[in-house]
Amino acid sequence: MAGVLALSACTPEPEPVEAATEVAAPAVSAADLEAVMEDSAAGWNEGDMDRFLAIYSDAPETSFVGSGGLMRGKAAMEERYRAAYDWSQPDPAERGELTFETEDVRPLGDTHALYIGRYILTYPDGGEPVTGYTSLVFAREPEGWKIIADHSS
Numbered sequence: 001m002a003g004v005l006a007l008s009a010c011t012p013e014p015e016p017v018e019a020a021t022e023v024a025a026p027a028v029s030a031a032d033l034e035a036v037m038e039d040s041a042a043g044w045n046e047g048d049m050d051r052f053l054a055i056y057s058d059a060p061e062t063s064f065v066g067s068g069g070l071m072r073g074k075a076a077m078e079e080r081y082r083a084a085y086d087w088s089q090p091d092p093a094e095r096g097e098l099t100f101e102t103e104d105v106r107p108l109g110d111t112h113a114l115y116i117g118r119y120i121l122t123y124p125d126g127g128e129p130v131t132g133y134t135s136l137v138f139a140r141e142p143e144g145w146k147i148i149a150d151h152s153s
Contacts, residue, residue, distance in 0.1 A: 028113040028145065030105040033138060036145050037100045037117070044098040047090035053078060057139060057146040065151040096121030096130060103133075111140045119152065 036055050043051025053074055056062050060073050064080075071077060081087075086094035104116040114137055121130040137149040 027107045027110065028105065028138070028140070030102055032145060033105055033113060033115045034100075034102055036138075037102075037115070041098040041100060044095065045092050047087055047092070047095070049078060049081065049087055052081075055147050056150070057141060057148045059148065062147065063149050065149075066153065093124050096123050096127075100134075108137070113138045113145070 040052050040055040043049070043054065056074050056077065058074060062073060064071050064077050068080065071080065085096075092098075099120045099122070101118040101120065102115070103118060104114070106114040106116075108114055114135065116133070116135050119132055119134055123129070132153050134150065134152040136147050136151075138145045139148045
């Protein structure tokens, strides 16, 4: 036993290992989400369905809730938009010109955020604008900020 104690007394203490420092992704800013919202609106206004829908996550559980109820996945959303609006030409006369007004942006941790805003569809012929509110949950994906849940009314 004395030999073990003597040996342990001669063994140097291990050097503390520094923990690896992770660089956290910066929190989302209103400008981050407004930029992707503007790009999506530009797709709508140009009649480019793919660009308009690029803001949504490709995950099959991505959801949209509106007056027609709950739907999941981009394919269902595309079907809904194609049935409800004229996409035959880039002119937004029939679809309306889409803009968004940001009401609130709230980080939900480092990888998610809540966007609350107002959508406005104006018609070049002077028709009555259509407007409503939207609550969007965004997730930070490798391709950037993507909507995973959309509730618009």
